[in-house]
Every structure is written in structure tokens, then in C-alpha cells.
Amino acid sequence: MSRRGLVSLTTRRQVRRSGGDLARAATQRLEATHDWYARLGAEERSWVALVAQAGIANFIEWLDGVAPADTRTTFGAAPSELTRTISLAQTLELARSVVDVVDERVEELARPGDDTDLRIAVLRYSQEVAFGAAQVYANAAEQRGAWDARLESLVIDAVMRGEVDESIRSRAAALGWGEVTDVVVLVGSSPVSGDDGGDPSTAVGQVHSTARRLGRPVIAGVQGARLVAVVGGVEDPPAMARAFAQCFAEGDLVHGPLVHDLADGALSAHAAVAGHVAAPGWPGRPHPVAADDLLAERAIAGDDLARVTLVEQVQLALEDHPSLLETARTHLESPGLEATARELIVHVNTVRYRLGRISDVIGYDLTDPHEAFTVRIALALGAILEDPSKSLG
The missing domain is CATH 1.10.490 (Globin-like)
Structure with a gap:
């Protein structure tokens, strides 16, 4: 009825x-x-x-x-x-x-x-x-989800291009990023991308789900075969990268350096993308890996920012300590401590002491193979820059 x-x-x-x-x-x-x-x-x-x-x-x-x-x-x-x-x-x-x-x-x-x-x-x-x-x-x-996804894509694109202006900050604020600081960018392979016929929102949704569990603000997007995540409120970048690792496909996961806020996010994003490109150059790389640990590989791959950073951190820093610079160059060309000592005409303990001082000054340990390789590349770049007839262009 x-x-x-x-x-x-x-x-x-x-x-x-x-x-x-x-x-x-x-x-x-x-x-x-x-x-x-x-x-x-x-x-x-x-x-x-x-x-x-x-x-x-x-x-x-x-x-x-x-x-x-x-x-x-x-x-x-x-x-x-x-x-x-x-x-x-x-x-x-x-x-x-x-x-x-x-x-x-x-x-x-x-x-x-x-x-x-x-x-x-x-x-x-x-x-x-x-x-x-x-x-x-x-x-x-x-409807809000679709709108937020469009906003998120715009913000990610702006961060990756280094174009975070007032309008982008406003869009980010609509996504809850008004006062977010301590930002890190993660770059890895996407488990789902539009290129393979999948729905990129699935990968982005996994990132958001992980961020909610961790209590961290995040903006994410899929760019080609890469998944990019911008995470805020980060205290320990390597630990945060490990926490998000399951959101990415197999392969390299690189985190950029910690920056103050979204406006500086391009610095972290540039390093992370360059590191993702160059990571295969280090066979023993960890997973995930810091972009700053790939400076040598990034420099070889053509990253000008990595080249400048290496020269500043190694070459210019050691120029203030001539004996350390000489020891670093000699040791990198010698088969061991004794050979370095003979070449420098000093006691082997003096070499050990100087290597320790080198580590204190530049943060790289020349007894570690990969760090020694990084210093070698830095000194090679510095030598090229010292010759006015050469250019890094």
C-alpha cells in the first residue's frame, strides 16, 4: 500500500x-x-x-x-x-x-x-x-577526492619544476600544507602508472594510507614511471624513506635532503630525481639510498648541482689544509697506507692521523671504497676547475 x-x-x-x-x-x-x-x-x-x-x-x-x-x-x-x-x-x-x-x-x-x-x-x-x-x-x-587529486598533481609538478609561488602555496594549504616544515622528497619507481594502463591513483592512495598511519602530511603523484612523495614533519629522512618503501615498486628509492618547507622542496626534489637516475652507478648502494650519498654518481651523470657541491665539500675544504689535500691525493693513487707513507716520506701513523683529520674536515672516510671514490671524483672535478682552459659546461 x-x-x-x-x-x-x-x-x-x-x-x-x-x-x-x-x-x-x-x-x-x-x-x-x-x-x-x-x-x-x-x-x-x-x-x-x-x-x-x-x-x-x-x-x-x-x-x-x-x-x-x-x-x-x-x-x-x-x-x-x-x-x-x-x-x-x-x-x-x-x-x-x-x-x-x-x-x-x-x-x-x-x-x-x-x-x-x-x-x-x-x-x-x-x-x-x-x-x-x-x-x-x-x-x-x-568530488572532493577528484578535486584534491588535481590540486595535488599541480603542487607536485610545481615542486618538481621549482616553481612554488604564492598560488602554489595556497593550493598546498587547501591540501593541509599551510604550516608544514621539515620536508623530504622521495623518488622511486611507481607500482602503477598510466603508461602501463594502470590507475596512478592506486599508487598515490597507498602513499596517503601510509602517511595517515605514520601521522605525517604528504603530497604524492605519479610522473611517468616514477612515484614522487613529498613528506612533511620529517625528523629522520632515512627512517621515513624506509617507512614508505612498500609504496614503491622494486628498484631504487632515493630520498632528497631535508629542507625547511615546501618552497625549498625543489632542492630536495632535484637531488632525489638526479639520484634516482644515477643510482645504478653504485653497485653496492643501500635501499633506500640518500641522494647526498650519490653525489659522485650524480656528478658523472651530468648533475651540475652535485658537481658544485662536491667541489665545495671536498676540494675547497681541503685547500685550507694543504697537507691533508696532498695526503688525500697521494693516498687515492697509492695501493695502501705504507705506500702513501713512503710517497709522502712520513711515518705510517702520520698517514693514519691525517686520514682521520680528512674525515673530520670533509665527512668522507678514505678507507671506505665508495667514499674514497666520491672524494676521487670531487678532486678530479676540482683539478679541472683549477685549469682555466677547461669547463664543466
């Missing part, structure tokens, strides 16, 4: 005549029973009141069989921003308040003998509206 058949025409007319009073009572109920409503701004309260009034009007139309229990009609009275202002749980409380107002007045609204049928109609309407509200929020979440 239809709702028209359950509730008499007399009762439906009485409900319609009382529509204005019911709408006012619903608004008063919101003010009296829900603290969250009182905390809203004036504009937001007016939106909610419109929804409550539209709910009463839609119930009357539904009861008369003129219209379905249409959440688009009910929630269409307010702008779509309402779903950002109040939660689904609060919206259901709103719907319950509207229903309760009608339910409490059933005795005065219904013709004698109609009260049970009217209560059943109210219950059915509340169920339909509750399901409809859930659908409204699901659709809003889907």
Missing part, C-alpha cells in the same frame, strides 16, 4: 497546513539540542536552517505522493560547502530533529485513528532520508 493510502487525505491536509509551524519548530529544536549548531557561524546556521525547512517541505510533498524523499531537494537548499561544514553524523542528527518534530505532533496532526499510520509514514521517510544523506556525503567525498 502506498503512503497516500496509509494516511488519510484529512491528515495530509492538516500536515500541509502546519508546514510553517513545523519548519520553525525544527529550527528551534536545532538551536536547543545541538551544541555544534550553536558553534556555527551565522551563514552556516542559515544553511542548516534552510535544510531543516526543506526537509519539512519535502516530507509534506512525499506524504502527498507528489515527490519522492529526495535528498537533492532537501540538501539543495544549501550550498555544497555544507558537507565540509557539518559531518555526516551531524547531518543525521539534523534529519532526526526534523523527524522528531513531526513525530511529537502526530496526535494534533492526525485525524482520529490516523496517528499510527502517520508515525509509520514518518519512520519510512526518516529511513529514506538517512540513506539519501549518506549518498550525498559519498558523492561529495568523491
Whole structure:
């Protein structure tokens, strides 16, 4: 039996005549029973009141069989921003308040003998509206997700290009990056990319899921075959890279250096991308690996920033200590400590001491094969720069 058949025409007319009073009572109920409503701004309260009034009007139309229990009609009275202002749980409380107002007045609204049928109609309407509200929020979440994904892609592109201006900062703030500091960029192979017919959002979603578990803000995107993640609030970059490693495909995962904020993110991004390109040049590289540990490989691959950094950290630093510079060059060309000592005409313990001082000055241990290789490349670059007829261009 239809709702028209359950509730008499007399009762439906009485409900319609009382529509204005019911709408006012619903608004008063919101003010009296829900603290969250009182905390809203004036504009937001007016939106909610419109929804409550539209709910009463839609119930009357539904009861008369003129219209379905249409959440688009009910929630269409307010702008779509309402779903950002109040939660689904609060919206259901709103719907319950509207229903309760009608339910409490059933005795005065219904013709004698109609009260049970009217209560059943109210219950059915509340169920339909509750399901409809859930659908409204699901659709809003889907639309927000699509919009956020576009914003995220724009921000990632700007970071990678080094073009983080005020408009990009504003877009990042919309993604929750207003005051985020201590930023690191991770670059690795994407498990899913558009190039192979997959959905890149799957890879990005995994990054976001991991970030929520770790309690860290993140912006992520897939660029070709690479997955890029910009992580904020980082204290230990290597540990953070390990925590996100399962989000990336097999292969190299490189983290850039720690930078202050998103505006400096291009420095970390440049290093991470250059490191990802050059990583195969170090057979014994760890996983994940720091871009700063790949300076030699990056320099060989053509990264000018790595070349300049190496010369500054090694060549220029050792020029202030001529005996250490001479020891470094000699040791790198010698088969061992004794050979270095003979070449320099010093005691082997003097060589050991100087190697320790070299490590203190430049941060590289010449007894470690890869670090010795890095220093060799740095000194080679420095020698080329010393010759005015040569150029790194």
C-alpha cells in the first residue's frame, strides 16, 4: 500500500497546513539540542536552517505522493560547502530533529485513528532520508577526492619544476600544507602508472594510507614511471624513506635532503630525481639510498648541482689544509697506507692521523671504497676547475 493510502487525505491536509509551524519548530529544536549548531557561524546556521525547512517541505510533498524523499531537494537548499561544514553524523542528527518534530505532533496532526499510520509514514521517510544523506556525503567525498587529486598533481609538478609561488602555496594549504616544515622528497619507481594502463591513483592512495598511519602530511603523484612523495614533519629522512618503501615498486628509492618547507622542496626534489637516475652507478648502494650519498654518481651523470657541491665539500675544504689535500691525493693513487707513507716520506701513523683529520674536515672516510671514490671524483672535478682552459659546461 502506498503512503497516500496509509494516511488519510484529512491528515495530509492538516500536515500541509502546519508546514510553517513545523519548519520553525525544527529550527528551534536545532538551536536547543545541538551544541555544534550553536558553534556555527551565522551563514552556516542559515544553511542548516534552510535544510531543516526543506526537509519539512519535502516530507509534506512525499506524504502527498507528489515527490519522492529526495535528498537533492532537501540538501539543495544549501550550498555544497555544507558537507565540509557539518559531518555526516551531524547531518543525521539534523534529519532526526526534523523527524522528531513531526513525530511529537502526530496526535494534533492526525485525524482520529490516523496517528499510527502517520508515525509509520514518518519512520519510512526518516529511513529514506538517512540513506539519501549518506549518498550525498559519498558523492561529495568523491568530488572532493577528484578535486584534491588535481590540486595535488599541480603542487607536485610545481615542486618538481621549482616553481612554488604564492598560488602554489595556497593550493598546498587547501591540501593541509599551510604550516608544514621539515620536508623530504622521495623518488622511486611507481607500482602503477598510466603508461602501463594502470590507475596512478592506486599508487598515490597507498602513499596517503601510509602517511595517515605514520601521522605525517604528504603530497604524492605519479610522473611517468616514477612515484614522487613529498613528506612533511620529517625528523629522520632515512627512517621515513624506509617507512614508505612498500609504496614503491622494486628498484631504487632515493630520498632528497631535508629542507625547511615546501618552497625549498625543489632542492630536495632535484637531488632525489638526479639520484634516482644515477643510482645504478653504485653497485653496492643501500635501499633506500640518500641522494647526498650519490653525489659522485650524480656528478658523472651530468648533475651540475652535485658537481658544485662536491667541489665545495671536498676540494675547497681541503685547500685550507694543504697537507691533508696532498695526503688525500697521494693516498687515492697509492695501493695502501705504507705506500702513501713512503710517497709522502712520513711515518705510517702520520698517514693514519691525517686520514682521520680528512674525515673530520670533509665527512668522507678514505678507507671506505665508495667514499674514497666520491672524494676521487670531487678532486678530479676540482683539478679541472683549477685549469682555466677547461669547463664543466
